[in-house]
Amino acid sequence: MTPLRRARSLERRLPLLVVGLLAAGIVGIVGFSYSEMRREALQSARARLSDLARMIADQQLAQNARTRVSLTRQAAEDPTVAVYLQSPGTRTAAAATRALQRAIPPFSPLLSVEVWDAGGRRLLPPADAGSRLDSSQTRALMGLVSVAAPAAAGPLMVVADTPQYTVVGAVVAGDRVRGYVVQRVRVSGSSRQQVRQLLGSGGSLYVGNAAGDLWTDLTSTTAAPPVRVGSDTTVIEYERPGAGTQLAVARKVSGTPWLVLLEFPRKIVLQRSQAFLLNVSVVAAALLLVGAVLGWWSSRSVTEPYDRALRATITERLVVDEALAESERHYREIVDRASVGIYRSSIEGRILTANATMARMLGYGTPDELTAHSMRELYARPAERDAVLGNEGNGVEVEWKRRDGSPVWVLLSWHAEVDEQGIPRYFEGFVTDISSRRRAQQALRESETRFRELAENVREVFFVSDPATGRMTYVSPAYEDVFGRTPEHAYTVPDPWTEAIHPEDRPRLLAGMRELAGGQGESVDTFRISRPDGTIRWIRGRASAVRDASGKVTRIVGIAEDITELQRTQDQLFRAQKMEAIGRLAGGVAHDFNNLLTAITGHAELVLEDLRAGDPLREDLEEILKAGQRAAILTRQLLAFSRQQVLEPRVLDPNGLVADMDKMLRRLIGEDIELRTVLADRVGAIKGDGGQLEQVIMNLAVNARDAMPAGGKLTIETANAELDEAYAHSHEPVRPGPYVMLAMSDTGSGMSEEVKARLFEPFFTTKEAGKGTGLGLATVYGIVKQSGGYIWVYSEVGKGTTFKVYLPRVEEVPEARPARPRRVEPARGTETVLLVEDEDMVRTLARTALLRYGYQVLEAANGGEALLRCERGTEAIDLVITDVVMPRMSGRELAARLRRLLPKMKLLYISGYTDHAVVHHGEIEPGAAFLEKPFTPDALARKVRAVLDRS
Numbered sequence: 001m002t003p004l005r006r007a008r009s010l011e012r013r014l015p016l017l018v019v020g021l022l023a024a025g026i027v028g029i030v031g032f033s034y035s036e037m038r039r040e041a042l043q044s045a046r047a048r049l050s051d052l053a054r055m056i057a058d059q060q061l062a063q064n065a066r067t068r069v070s071l072t073r074q075a076a077e078d079p080t081v082a083v084y085l086q087s088p089g090t091r092t093a094a095a096a097t098r099a100l101q102r103a104i105p106p107f108s109p110l111l112s113v114e115v116w117d118a119g120g121r122r123l124l125p126p127a128d129a130g131s132r133l134d135s136s137q138t139r140a141l142m143g144l145v146s147v148a149a150p151a152a153a154g155p156l157m158v159v160a161d162t163p164q165y166t167v168v169g170a171v172v173a174g175d176r177v178r179g180y181v182v183q184r185v186r187v188s189g190s191s192r193q194q195v196r197q198l199l200g201s202g203g204s205l206y207v208g209n210a211a212g213d214l215w216t217d218l219t220s221t222t223a224a225p226p227v228r229v230g231s232d233t234t235v236i237e238y239e240r241p242g243a244g245t246q247l248a249v250a251r252k253v254s255g256t257p258w259l260v261l262l263e264f265p266r267k268i269v270l271q272r273s274q275a276f277l278l279n280v281s282v283v284a285a286a287l288l289l290v291g292a293v294l295g296w297w298s299s300r301s302v303t304e305p306y307d308r309a310l311r312a313t314i315t316e317r318l319v320v321d322e323a324l325a326e327s328e329r330h331y332r333e334i335v336d337r338a339s340v341g342i343y344r345s346s347i348e349g350r351i352l353t354a355n356a357t358m359a360r361m362l363g364y365g366t367p368d369e370l371t372a373h374s375m376r377e378l379y380a381r382p383a384e385r386d387a388v389l390g391n392e393g394n395g396v397e398v399e400w401k402r403r404d405g406s407p408v409w410v411l412l413s414w415h416a417e418v419d420e421q422g423i424p425r426y427f428e429g430f431v432t433d434i435s436s437r438r439r440a441q442q443a444l445r446e447s448e449t450r451f452r453e454l455a456e457n458v459r460e461v462f463f464v465s466d467p468a469t470g471r472m473t474y475v476s477p478a479y480e481d482v483f484g485r486t487p488e489h490a491y492t493v494p495d496p497w498t499e500a501i502h503p504e505d506r507p508r509l510l511a512g513m514r515e516l517a518g519g520q521g522e523s524v525d526t527f528r529i530s531r532p533d534g535t536i537r538w539i540r541g542r543a544s545a546v547r548d549a550s551g552k553v554t555r556i557v558g559i560a561e562d563i564t565e566l567q568r569t570q571d572q573l574f575r576a577q578k579m580e581a582i583g584r585l586a587g588g589v590a591h592d593f594n595n596l597l598t599a600i601t602g603h604a605e606l607v608l609e610d611l612r613a614g615d616p617l618r619e620d621l622e623e624i625l626k627a628g629q630r631a632a633i634l635t636r637q638l639l640a641f642s643r644q645q646v647l648e649p650r651v652l653d654p655n656g657l658v659a660d661m662d663k664m665l666r667r668l669i670g671e672d673i674e675l676r677t678v679l680a681d682r683v684g685a686i687k688g689d690g691g692q693l694e695q696v697i698m699n700l701a702v703n704a705r706d707a708m709p710a711g712g713k714l715t716i717e718t719a720n721a722e723l724d725e726a727y728a729h730s731h732e733p734v735r736p737g738p739y740v741m742l743a744m745s746d747t748g749s750g751m752s753e754e755v756k757a758r759l760f761e762p763f764f765t766t767k768e769a770g771k772g773t774g775l776g777l778a779t780v781y782g783i784v785k786q787s788g789g790y791i792w793v794y795s796e797v798g799k800g801t802t803f804k805v806y807l808p809r810v811e812e813v814p815e816a817r818p819a820r821p822r823r824v825e826p827a828r829g830t831e832t833v834l835l836v837e838d839e840d841m842v843r844t845l846a847r848t849a850l851l852r853y854g855y856q857v858l859e860a861a862n863g864g865e866a867l868l869r870c871e872r873g874t875e876a877i878d879l880v881i882t883d884v885v886m887p888r889m890s891g892r893e894l895a896a897r898l899r900r901l902l903p904k905m906k907l908l909y910i911s912g913y914t915d916h917a918v919v920h921h922g923e924i925e926p927g928a929a930f931l932e933k934p935f936t937p938d939a940l941a942r943k944v945r946a947v948l949d950r951s
Contacts, residue, residue: 037272049262050235053260056205073150084096085178088123100115100181110183112125120135141168147170153256162186167182187218203264206261212228235249244267246263353367384399393412408435411434412431415428461475461482461559463559464557470494472490483496513543527541538563598842599841601625628934654686654718656814669702673704673705676715685740700744701744702776703776704801707800712800723806738808739806740808741805746800746802759777760777760778784805792806827945831948834860834869836886837883842933864888866880870898879947880898882907884911908944
C-alpha cells in the first residue's frame with residue numbers, strides 16, 4: 001500500500017476507531033452492570049426459595065406429621081382398642097370408637113380414623129363407610145410399623161380422586177402386633193396460600209413422595225417435575241412444559257417419605273434487570289452518534305499534513321520497489337530449482353513463501369496453494385509442533401501431513417532472521433523428504449517387536465544358540481517356567497542343555513545337536529529334563545540350523561514345549577485302553593469257561609443226588625464240585641474285572657457299609673495290624689451292589705494286610721468329595737461332579753512306579769507262588785468301574801499305600817439291607833420246554849435236569865432246528881430256553897421269529913455272558929428272563945418254575 005493510500009485509509013478509519021472505542025466502553029459498562037443486577041436478582045430469589053422451603057417442610061408439614069403420628073400412637077396404645085381387637089363386638093366397638101375420638105379430635109383435613117385387624121382388614125368404621133384402600137396400599141402401610149417402631153406417617157396417595165396421606169399406629173399386645181389404628185388426612189392447601197403471599201402469584205408449591213411416584217399441588221395430583229429432584233436445599237433450574245424455565249428447590253419433610261418442591265419462574269426474577277438493559281441501550285445509541293461526528297472531525301485535522309509529506313516521496317519509492325521486484329524474481333528462480341523444500345514463515349507460523357519442491361512434497365499443485373496454510377497445520381503430532389514452532393533447529397526429524405492427510409516424514413533445518421535490535425522477523429528453513437528411510441526403519445522395528453512379542457508371550461521356549469560353542473545367544477522368558485532356571489543362568493552356563501537333560505536322554509540329544517551343527521536341516525525329539533527342584537518334565541523340542549549365504553551354519557534356532565501333562569494323559573489313556581482290552585479278553589475266556597463249568601458242576605450234582613449216603617464216590621464228587629465252585633469264583637472275578645457281572649444296585653450308606661464289616665475285617669487282617677476308621681459326618685449316599693462293594697473293601701484290606709507282614713496300621717476313611725474340572729483334566733477319564741470317597745491307607749512296604757503301572761491287570765501279582773491269584777485288585781477295579789466310579793492309588797516305597805475309591809453321590813435315602821431268603825426245594829412241573837443250545841454238554845445237562853423235575857423236553861442244537869420243530873406243530877410248547885449267542889441265528893432273532901408261531905410262549909435266555917453285557921450290546925431286550933452260566937440243575941429248575949408261574 002502506498003503512503004497516500006495509507007493517509008486516506010487513516011482518514012476513513014479514525015472515526016470508526018473513535019466510535020468503536022466508545023461503543024466498547026459503553027457495552028462493557030452496561031454489560032457489567034446488567035450482569036451484576038441479574039446475578040443479585042437470581043441470588044436473592046434462590047435464598048428466598050431455600051428459606052421458604054425450609055420453613056414449610058420443617059415448621060409446618062413436619063410438625064403436622066409429628067402431631068399426627070403422636071396422636072395415632074396414643075390412640076393405638078389405648079387399652080380399649082386392644083380389647084376390641086381381641087374381642088370384637090358391639091360394646092367393645094363403641095368403647096374403641098369413643099377412645100379414638102378422645103385421642104384424635106376431628107377437624108377439617110381429617111377424612112377418617114380406622115381400626116384394622118392384624119391382616120389389614122378394616123373393622124371400624126364399617127366396610128361400607130368411606131373409601132377403602134386397595135390391598136397393595138394396605139400391605140405397604142402395615143410394613144411401615146412394627147413392635148419396635150409402633151407409629152409412622154405413610155406416603156401420599158390418591159383415593160377416590162382425593163390426595164391424602166395416612167398415619168398408621170400398631171396396636172401391640174405382648175410382643176405381637178394385634179392390629180392397627182389408621183388416620184387418613186386430606187392434603188391441606190394452607191401452605192400453598194402462604195407461598196403465594198410470600199413469593200407472589202408466580203410461585204408454586206408441590207408436595208410429593210420421595211420415590212417420585214406421586215406429586216400434588218395441595219388441591220389435586222399434578223405432573224412430576226421434568227427432572228428427578230433430591231432432598232437437599234440446592235436451587236436448580238429446569239424447563240417445565242408450558243411454564244418456561246423455573247428456579248426450584250426441594251426439601252425432605254422430616255419423619256415422612258415426602259418432599260416439598262418450590263418453583264418460581266426465572267423470567268419474573270429477571271424483569272427488573274431486563275428493563276434496566278432496555279433503558280441503558282437507548283442512552284448508549286445517542287452517545288455513539290455523538291462520538292461518530294467527533295471522530296470524523298478529528299480525522300480531517302490529523303491526516304491532511306501527513307498527506308502532503310507522503311506525496312513528496314512517491315516517485316523515489318516507486319523506483320526502489322521496481323528494483324526489489326527484480327531481485328525477488330531472481331531469488332524465486334533459484335529457490336524453485338532447488339532439490340529440497342525451502343520455505344519462509346512468519347513468527348506466528350503462517351507460510352509466507354515456499355518453493356515448488358516443497359509444494360510437490362506435500363501434495364499441492366502450486367506454491368500459492370501451500371501459502372494459504374500455516375505451519376501449524378502441517379504437523380501430525382501436537383507435541384512435535386509445540387516443540388518446533390517458535391524455536392530454531394537443525395536436522396530435526398518430524399512427521400508432517402500431506403494435503404490428502406497421508407503422513408510424510410521430513411528432515412527439518414530452520415533459523416530465525418532478526419532485525420537490527422535482534423528481534424526475530426521470520427523463519428527460513430530447508431525440508432528433505434525422508435519417508436522411505438523412516439518406513440524401512442519402522443518396518444525393522446515392527447519386525448523386531450513382533451518377534452519379541454511372539455517369543456515372550458508363548459508358553460513354548462524359543463531359543464537361539466551358537467553352533468560352535470553351544471552357548472545361548474537368546475532364550476525366551478518361558479525358559480524359567482519350563483526348565484526352572486532363569487534366562488540369565490542359560491546365558492552364563494557354557495552348555496545349559498547338557499545340565500538340564502535327563503542323564504538317560506542326554507547322549508541321544510547331544511548327538512542330534514552335533515548333527516545340526518554339522519549341517520543337518522532339522523531335529524525333532526521328545527526327551528526329559530531334570531529341574532533344580534528335582535521334578536522331571538517331558539519336553540518336545542524342534543531345532544533347525546540357520547545358514548548364511550555361503551551355506552555355513554551360523555546359529556541354531558528352535559522351540560521347546562512342555563508336554564508333561566500331555567504325556568501323563570497319554571499314559572493314562574494307554575493304561576485305560578490296555579485294561580479295556582484285557583477286560584474284553586477276560587470276559588471272552590470266562591464265557592467259554594462258564595459253558596465247561598456248567599457241564600462239570602451240573603453233572604456232578606446230578607450224580608451226587610443219585611448216590612446214597614456213605615457211598616465211596618461221594619467224596620470224589622464233592623471234591624469235583626469244590627473245584628468247580630473255585631473255578632466259578634475265578635470266572636466271576638474275571639467277569640467283575642471286565643465289568644460284565646450282574647449287579648443288584650441299591651442306595652447304600654457308605655458309613656454303614658464300613659461299620660458292618662468292622663468285626664470281619666479285624667478277624668481278616670489279624671491282631672498285629674491296627675484298624676482305624678475315620679467316617680465323615682453327613683456323608684452322602686451311593687448306589688451300588690452291597691455285596692460287591694463289600695468285596696472291594698475286603699480285597700483292599702487283604703492287599704494291605706499282605707503289605708504289612710510285621711504289623712502296622714490300616715486306616716479306612718469316608719468323605720464327600722467334589723471333583724472339579726482341574727482334577728478331571730489331570731485324572732482321565734474322571735467326570736467332574738459330586739462323589740463319595742472311600743480311602744484305605746496302610747503303612748506297608750509301598751509300591752514302585754513299575755508295579756503301580758500294572759497293578760490292576762488280572763493275574764499280575766508280586767506275591768510268592770501259591771499266595772495269590774492276581775485277581776484281587778483286578779476284581780476291585782472291575783466292580784468300581786461297573787459301579788460308575790474311579791479308583792486311584794498313591795504309594796511310596798517304604799512308606800505305604802493309599803487306595804482312593806470315588807463313587808457317584810446320589811440324593812436318595814439309603815435302603816435297608818434285605819434278609820437272605822431261606823433255601824427251599826424247587827417245585828416240579830409237567831410243562832413242555834423247548835431247549836435250544838449249541839453246546840452239547842450244556843444242552844445234555846439242562847435236558848437231564850429238566851427231566852428229573854418232571855418237564856417234557858424238546859431239544860434243538862441251533863435256531864434253525866428250533867424253528868422246524870415249532871413249524872411242525874405236533875407239540876404244545878409252554879417255554880423256550882435259548883442260548884443268547886449262537887452261530888447263524890442269535891437267541892433274540894430266534895425268539896422274535898418263534899413269537900409269530902407261538903404268541904403265548906414264555907421265554908428264558910441263558911448265556912455265559914452276564915445279563916448286563918447282553919442287554920448293553922442289544923443281544924436281548926431289557927427285562928427279559930435270564931440265567932447266567934455256570935448254573936446248577938437246582939438253579940435251572942427254580943428259574944424255569946419262576947418264568948412259567950409269571951403272569
